[in-house]
Amino acid sequence: MKLDETDLNIIALLKENGRIQNNDIASRLSISEGTVRNRIKKLIDNDFLSIRGLVNPEKPGYEEIKKVDMETGIYKKIVLDQGKIVGAIVLGETKSIAPLMKLIDQRNDVSVYKDAILEDNFDFRKVLSLKRT
DSSP states (O other): OOOOHHHHHHHHHHHHOTTOOHHHHHHHHTSOHHHHHHHHHHHHHTTSBOOOOOOOTTSTTEEEEEEEETTTTEEEEEEEETTEEEEEEEESOOTTHHHHHHHHHHTOBOGGGTTTTTSTTOOTHHHHTSOOO
C-alpha cells in the first residue's frame, strides 16, 4: 500500500490531535466522513497506523523524543519518565510497536539508549534483556 496525500493529511491531523473526530477530519479535508473512516481502517489494517492511549506528555518531568521522516511518512514519538518509556506514538511502520509496548510494560530504564531507540536499525533486544529498575 502506498500512502497518498489524503492518507498523509489524515495522519497529520491525528498526530496533531489523536482524539479528533472523523467528521472533523472530513470537514477539514473536504471529504466525506465515510472516506475518513475507511481510510483510517485501511491504514490500521495495513499497519501504517496504530491508535493507542498516551500519557500527558506535558507533565513536568516528562521527556519527549521524536523522529519524523516526511519522505516515508513515518512518525515516532516516545515519552520518558525518569528514563522509562511511559507512552509512544508510531505512525507509518509497525516493527517497533511491539518492542515499545513491551518496554512500556517492563518499565526498563532506557536512558542510555534514548538517542538511538527510534532509529530504524535499533536492536531492541539490548533493552528488552535488561532487568526492571
